Amino acid sequence: MMKMKKRKKIIKWIVFLSALIIVLVELFPIWIIVSSGFKRDLDIRNNNPFDFKATLKSYELVFQKSDFVPSIRNSLIVGLSSTIISLIFGSMASYGIARFRFKGRKGLSYSFLVSRMVPQIALSVPIFILFDRLSLTDTHIALILAYTSFNLPYIIWLLLPFFSSVSPSFEEAALVDGCNKRQVFWRIFLPLTAPGLVVASIFGFIMAWNEYIYALILTGNATKTAPIAVNGFMGQYAPKWGQLAASGTLILIPIVIFTLTLQKYIIKGLTAGGVKG
Amino acid sequence: MNKSTNMKRLPLRKKRGPFLYFILPAALLVGVVLVFPIIYGFGLSFFHWPQVNDGTRSFIQFKNYLDLFKDQEFWHSLFLQLGFIFIAIPIELIIGFFVAILFNHDFPFSGFLRTLLLLPVFILPILSGLTWKLMLQPRYGAITYLLSVFGMEFPQGILSDQSLAYTAVVIQDIWRMWPFMFMILYAGITSLPKDVIEAAEIDGAGFLKKTFAITLPMLRGTITTAILLRTIDALRIFSEVFVMTGGGPGNGTMLFSLYIHKQAFEFGKLGYASAMAVILIVISLFFAFGLVRKNMDIDTM
Numbered sequence: 001m002m003k004m005k006k007r008k009k010i011i012k013w014i015v016f017l018s019a020l021i022i023v024l025v026e027l028f029p030i031w032i033i034v035s036s037g038f039k040r041d042l043d044i045r046n047n048n049p050f051d052f053k054a055t056l057k058s059y060e061l062v063f064q065k066s067d068f069v070p071s072i073r074n075s076l077i078v079g080l081s082s083t084i085i086s087l088i089f090g091s092m093a094s095y096g097i098a099r100f101r102f103k104g105r106k107g108l109s110y111s112f113l114v115s116r117m118v119p120q121i122a123l124s125v126p127i128f129i130l131f132d133r134l135s136l137t138d139t140h141i142a143l144i145l146a147y148t149s150f151n152l153p154y155i156i157w158l159l160l161p162f163f164s165s166v167s168p169s170f171e172e173a174a175l176v177d178g179c180n181k182r183q184v185f186w187r188i189f190l191p192l193t194a195p196g197l198v199v200a201s202i203f204g205f206i207m208a209w210n211e212y213i214y215a216l217i218l219t220g221n222a223t224k225t226a227p228i229a230v231n232g233f234m235g236q237y238a239p240k241w242g243q244l245a246a247s248g249t250l251i252l253i254p255i256v257i258f259t260l261t262l263q264k265y266i267i268k269g270l271t272a273g274g275v276k277g
Numbered sequence: 278m279n280k281s282t283n284m285k286r287l288p289l290r291k292k293r294g295p296f297l298y299f300i301l302p303a304a305l306l307v308g309v310v311l312v313f314p315i316i317y318g319f320g321l322s323f324f325h326w327p328q329v330n331d332g333t334r335s336f337i338q339f340k341n342y343l344d345l346f347k348d349q350e351f352w353h354s355l356f357l358q359l360g361f362i363f364i365a366i367p368i369e370l371i372i373g374f375f376v377a378i379l380f381n382h383d384f385p386f387s388g389f390l391r392t393l394l395l396l397p398v399f400i401l402p403i404l405s406g407l408t409w410k411l412m413l414q415p416r417y418g419a420i421t422y423l424l425s426v427f428g429m430e431f432p433q434g435i436l437s438d439q440s441l442a443y444t445a446v447v448i449q450d451i452w453r454m455w456p457f458m459f460m461i462l463y464a465g466i467t468s469l470p471k472d473v474i475e476a477a478e479i480d481g482a483g484f485l486k487k488t489f490a491i492t493l494p495m496l497r498g499t500i501t502t503a504i505l506l507r508t509i510d511a512l513r514i515f516s517e518v519f520v521m522t523g524g525g526p527g528n529g530t531m532l533f534s535l536y537i538h539k540q541a542f543e544f545g546k547l548g549y550a551s552a553m554a555v556i557l558i559v560i561s562l563f564f565a566f567g568l569v570r571k572n573m574d575i576d577t578m
Binding site: 012013016032033047050085097100112119121124130145146148152156206212234241245 | 295298299302304307309310311312313314315317321376379380384385386387390391392393394396397399400401402403404405407408409411412417418419422452456460513515520534537538541547550551554555557561562564565566568569
């Protein structure tokens with residue numbers, strides 16, 4: 001018996017050590033980008049990559065002599081606006097699908113789901129022409145609408161299981177008390193689903209934050225988003241690796257917070273629509 | 278489900294009610310920013326529309342499609358994009374599966390370590406591409422440096438060789454996405470009925486037998502779903518490769534998505550690019566419908 005226990009303990013530590021090594025190897029590239037942010041461009045190019053003498057020089061340059069700060073502002077405006085629009089219209093649509101039975105209900109909801117899976121690059125030409133004709137390129141509105149095109153269907157599908165799992169008894173009671181169905185949705189139902197709404201909006205925001213294709217074709221100097229600005233440090237001739245890494249580390253912060261706090265919702269969000277085992 | 282009892286219990290569902298109020302705004306918005314572009318792009322694919330000179334459009338029926346079939350670079354780019362499906366996804370699946378089995382054991386900090394593994398999945402695609410580009414720089418890149426310690430020298434740089442560059446781009450994808458497979462498979466493994474596995478243990482099944490004769494077959498549904506999700510993803514790959522190699526050297530990493538971008542926004546051939554876009558949409562929808570048919574039902578989620 002004692003021997004068994006001892007063997008189990010050894011296995012436990014071997015498993016722990018292997019898992020630790022896997023995680024360390026996996027995080028190596030992230031460590032490279034974070035540590036490079038604390039080096040100067042010159043030192044990165046001239047030294048052994050594992051030499052390390054921390055300096056904030058690259059961060060200083062990023063904040064003082066680049067378009068990174070305005071690009072963060074643009075990313076926040078576009079990300080938050082498209083998320084709010086998608087959340088309002090998405091929660092309404094999700095409620096409509098979850099609570100009403102109407103002709104074409106399945107067809108409509110599957111179109112929402114499938115349309116999200118169309119690659120953005122395949123839509124880039126018509127989207128570009130659309131906003132070009134409306135003279136909206138290099139405006140926040142164009143990017144907000146473009147981001148809504150993938151955020152809205154995504155949020156509809158993310159919210160559906162949350163919404164279906166709420167018991168209709170509260171709404172029924174409110175109907176009996178004389179509320180109409182719109183009031184029931186806004187005043188009774190939506191507050192009940194607040195946790196689902198928070199998760200959906202965070203997922204929506206992160207998708208907009210990470211987006212690159214539409215930003216590439218729709219933005220100019222005025223509305224450049226953070227990913228465009230970070231890639232801008234590649235420059236035309238010599239890459240400014242230090243500043244690129246510093247700004248890259250900064251735009252990674254929301255992602256890290258998101259991953260660490262929302263861990264338990266992440267599988268649901270990734271598969272958007274419930275995986276049956 | 279019995280329809281009549283269902284309705285009795287849920288008076289909300291009795292009438293069709295003002296569902297339009299709830300559905301219409303979303304449907305209109307999706308119509309304008311998604312459905313309209315798809316239809317418009319389909320229409321464009323039958324036109325010759327160069328963005329040079331006066332930029333007049335001319336209707337040319339199926340000529341764009343016929344030209345595509347003769348375009349070597351089209352086939353090459355399609356081949357490279359599909360390569361992700363056939364090379365990267367199986368490797369991601371294998372790594373993800375074995376790490377999921379490892380994490381199915383009880384050990385300290387397992388929850389925290391599992392969370393850390395998710396970071397690469399959510400890292401910005403361009404940041405992943407740029408990080409790998411940095412690590413692969415000749416001389417000062419971390420990976421180039423480590424390889425040189427083991428006697429493997431790449432004086433020209435790994436990204437300036439066509440097949441090495443493609444390998445690097447694929448490895449970048451594997452790095453980012455095997456934890457995705459891991460998470461889905463881990464969720465699958467932990468939800469398997471414990472008694473079946475315990476019964477096998479009592480019958481004296483070893484690790485290999487337990488894994489391949491019991492766990493793996495029971496996970497078949499989960500694995501299919503994971504593969505379909507990743508396949509749809511692989512058809513969307515663009516940004517990370519665009520910033521990492523720009524499709525080069527030569528056309529060594531010119532994926533289908535990058536070729537569409539090049540034809541449209543570098544050469545200004547909007548009609549030709551639209552024809553390629555239509556082909557990409559058709560391939561994506563094929564897998565999307567597969568996924569939906571397999572395991573997404575709006576009423577049983």
